[in-house]
Amino acid sequence: MTTLLAERTRLRLPADHPPVLLVVIDTEEEFDWSAPFDRGQTSVEAMRDAWRAQELFDAFGIRATWVADYPIVTQPAGYEFLRELVDTGRGTVGAHLHPWVSPPHEEPVNARNSYPGNLPPDLEERKLWRLTDAIEHYVGLRPTVYKAGRYGFGPHTADLLERLGYEVDLSPCAAFDLGADGGPDWSRFDAAPYRFGRARDLVGLPTSGAFVGWLAGAGPALHAASHRAPWAGLRVPGILSRTGALERLLLSPEGYRLEHLKRLTRALLACGTRVLSFSFHSPSLRPGCTSYVRSETELKEFLSLCRQFFEFFLGELGGATMGPLELRQVLLDPPRTTAP
Numbered sequence: 001m002t003t004l005l006a007e008r009t010r011l012r013l014p015a016d017h018p019p020v021l022l023v024v025i026d027t028e029e030e031f032d033w034s035a036p037f038d039r040g041q042t043s044v045e046a047m048r049d050a051w052r053a054q055e056l057f058d059a060f061g062i063r064a065t066w067v068a069d070y071p072i073v074t075q076p077a078g079y080e081f082l083r084e085l086v087d088t089g090r091g092t093v094g095a096h097l098h099p100w101v102s103p104p105h106e107e108p109v110n111a112r113n114s115y116p117g118n119l120p121p122d123l124e125e126r127k128l129w130r131l132t133d134a135i136e137h138y139v140g141l142r143p144t145v146y147k148a149g150r151y152g153f154g155p156h157t158a159d160l161l162e163r164l165g166y167e168v169d170l171s172p173c174a175a176f177d178l179g180a181d182g183g184p185d186w187s188r189f190d191a192a193p194y195r196f197g198r199a200r201d202l203v204g205l206p207t208s209g210a211f212v213g214w215l216a217g218a219g220p221a222l223h224a225a226s227h228r229a230p231w232a233g234l235r236v237p238g239i240l241s242r243t244g245a246l247e248r249l250l251l252s253p254e255g256y257r258l259e260h261l262k263r264l265t266r267a268l269l270a271c272g273t274r275v276l277s278f279s280f281h282s283p284s285l286r287p288g289c290t291s292y293v294r295s296e297t298e299l300k301e302f303l304s305l306c307r308q309f310f311e312f313f314l315g316e317l318g319g320a321t322m323g324p325l326e327l328r329q330v331l332l333d334p335p336r337t338t339a340p
């Protein structure tokens with residue numbers, strides 16, 4: 001498999017800049033995550049509950065990035081919320097490509113083709129054109145922030161984003177391997193921001209994930225070993241995580257607890273990664289639409305976890321929050337500090 005984004009250049013915040021939190025919502029239709037992909041599942045009713053997260057973001061001054069896919073931006077329950085968000089300046093909207101519900105529909109629907117980077121390059125391009133145009137038409141903003149559906153950045157995606165005028169990519173999922181059903185392997189990809197692009201400077205801001213614990217350095221190799229015989233049935237990382245030696249964590253309220261999010265944040269800051277990307281999926285805001293939030297009680301716990309994490313990052317750690325375009329500017333052209 002080709003190494004994705006091998007040519008990237010890591011970027012750092014200026015030394016005197018507080019750590020930065022980016023909040024990203026994968027804004028998409030409700031679908032059964034355990035069933036085969038289905039072009040017919042395009043309901044976006046869960047968007048009627050999006051305000052519940054937005055109220056929280058407003059309280060913390062967080063301008064979240066809602067990366068939206070085709071069913072969201074072409075149906076009123078989706079685009080009306082996003083348009084108001086943009087009009088009032090309370091957040092920004094990017095593009096999120098779920099190929100199986102994004103025209104033109106030419107490819108067979110299957111797990112491998114659910115990763116847009118696996119499509120023939122011209123089809124990946126035409127789908128992203130259609131989505132980009134739809135966002136501009138329905139939401140009133142030409143998106144310049146992209147996040148591939150299923151973290152499915154592919155070998156042609158960097159050039160495509162550059163051609164289509166994108167400036168920021170949020171696709172990689174640091175430390176996670178999606179190879180089991182044909183997706184990219186990000187297990188050796190770290191969470192640091194980076195610059196890429198041939199003629200223009202694009203910035204990549206991965207979803208924050210990492211191997212954490214005293215065996216963290218061996219994480220990718222142990223992960224790979226656990227998938228090969230004779231280790232396959234031994235669940236090596238599982239055993240290690242129970243002892244605290246090795247955990248693989250994602251900065252998300254979906255399936256993780258506050259202590260996980262704090263541990264991951266401290267581990268990333270300790271190794272010099274001071275830009276963090278916190279994310280979840282919009283259907284989690286309506287009970288029953290994802291396995292992470294099955295009842296009103298669980299939704300309250302979910303929002304409370306988000307609130308506690310924001311208090312920790314923006315309060316206890318003294319962090320700041322930014323949108324992706326503002327952050328791109330700071331990373332590429334740090335404000336010069338005046339010499340005393």
Ligand SMILES: [Zn+2]
Nearest residue numbers: 026028149150
């Ligand atoms: Zn998605």
